[in-house]
Amino acid sequence: MYKIEEPIYFYLFAIIPAIIVIFLLVLWWKKRTQRKFSNSLLLERLAPNASPFKSILKLIILLLGISFLIISLVNPKMGTKLKTIKREGVDVVFALDVSKSMLAEDIAPNRLEKAKQIISKIIDKLGSDRVGIIIYAGNSYPLLPITTDHAAANMFLQNANPDMVSSQGTDINGALELAKTYYNNDDQTNRFLIIISDGEDHQEDTKQVAQNLTNEGVKIYTIGVGLEKGGPIPMRLNGAMIGYKKDNKGETVITKRMPEILQGIADIGEGKYIDGNFTDNPVNSIAEIIANAEKNEFETKQFSDYKDQFQWFLAIGLFFLIMDVFLFEKKTKWLRKVDLFNEEKAKK
Known part of the structure; x- marks a missing residue:
């Protein structure tokens, strides 16, 4: 290493x-x-x-x-030893919505990039906590298994985009189910799931799935990005703007943030909903919550004795x-x- x-x-x-x-x-x-x-x-x-x-x-x-x-x-420095060390922290899993609606530019530069900024800044404020990242749209995928390597988390995060998901939609239920597999430390008493989305097109039974996850000791916090009045979804070809997404009638689709849906998920998850349009607001709130949470000791392997x-x-x-x-x-x-x-x- x-x-x-x-x-x-x-x-x-x-x-x-x-x-x-x-x-x-x-x-x-x-x-x-x-x-x-x-x-x-x-x-x-x-x-x-x-x-x-x-x-x-x-x-x-x-x-x-x-x-x-x-x-x-x-x-460059080379790690010469791989040793097991004990650290204290909590498990934090981010579920990032990468559906096409997250490309709306009603907030700069767009909803998806704003969500990435929020996650990246939260990770930078974490101590020895473990982090994992899930992306979801019509399907859910593990972008990064839970790890203490925050640099790797930020690197994988920057590559997240709608093209990484095979189908469009908002499979929040799949993301919640996938999150269950991330918390692999049975001794960990503080587990956090942070959902970043515009809240649009979530399924009807999402609250029940969130309740099941909460029953397993996971606190769910939601961060909403985008304006409630909404905005069009830009369509690009090779990076060039070619127009806006249209429906079957040929009218421009307007995607809106749905805070009430995200609020409902957070209430069931014993967490809270946070407006993410101003980056510092969710970053400071989540960082404070995690900093004040009780830390559990866990073992991890990492390289040491780096030599020039x-x-x-x-x-x-x-x-x-x-x-x-x-x-x-x-x-x-x-x-x-x-x-x-x-x-x-x-x-x-």
Whole structure:
């Protein structure tokens, strides 16, 4: 297992394309100047040892040297031991609605992106708590099993979109049933399920399914995103806007937030409903609730004794830079003696 200590230095890789552009411009300028001075045949006689290949090789070696030096600045670290440690926390599972209605842009940038922002910021405020993520629309899918790896949770979260679910609709019941399988620690007394949705098109028997989950000790909190007056659902093709979703009559579909449905689920789940249109409101509320909850001890395995690996990349980078210094832009003597295409015989 490895981790990156200073990922900000990855931005230095922008130097690479800049150097390539400068090299091409200089090469073009040289060719243009040489044409003004003389023709190609005369230039070959004046500078028989000039090697265009060597120039490109020097550039490649220089870029490799710079790349390895940048990686050394990032300082990758390698975990050398996997050990079991004891931590205290609660289990928090997020159920994210990724139905097409969540693409409505009645709140910026859209309902789905707002929901992702909320979840990400809540995860950032958690301590050693375990988190899991479920996505649902017409079907429910486990996006991330319950884990203590918050970085992985944020990474998987950013990839969530409606295309990951095979059918559209709002299978909240499936998400509630799937959530039951996430709480695999029988000793955990505090279990939280946080549903983020616009509340539209939820099933009639959802409250009964939520009650069954509550009976197993899971507290359900709901966060509503979107405006109650609603908004159209944009349709895109290859990222370009092509119009809005229409019904069978050809009229534009208006999707609305249904807070009363989410409120009902939260009431049955012994939690509460929170308006999610202002990000800080649900983030601070949920973070406070979880912080004040009783923590249970659990075991987890993680890598430890991370050791710096920058020295290897630094050494390789310096090796390439030194090689670049001693590599000249003229043909190698032994290579000049190899008459691959019988050019010398043709001259005779």
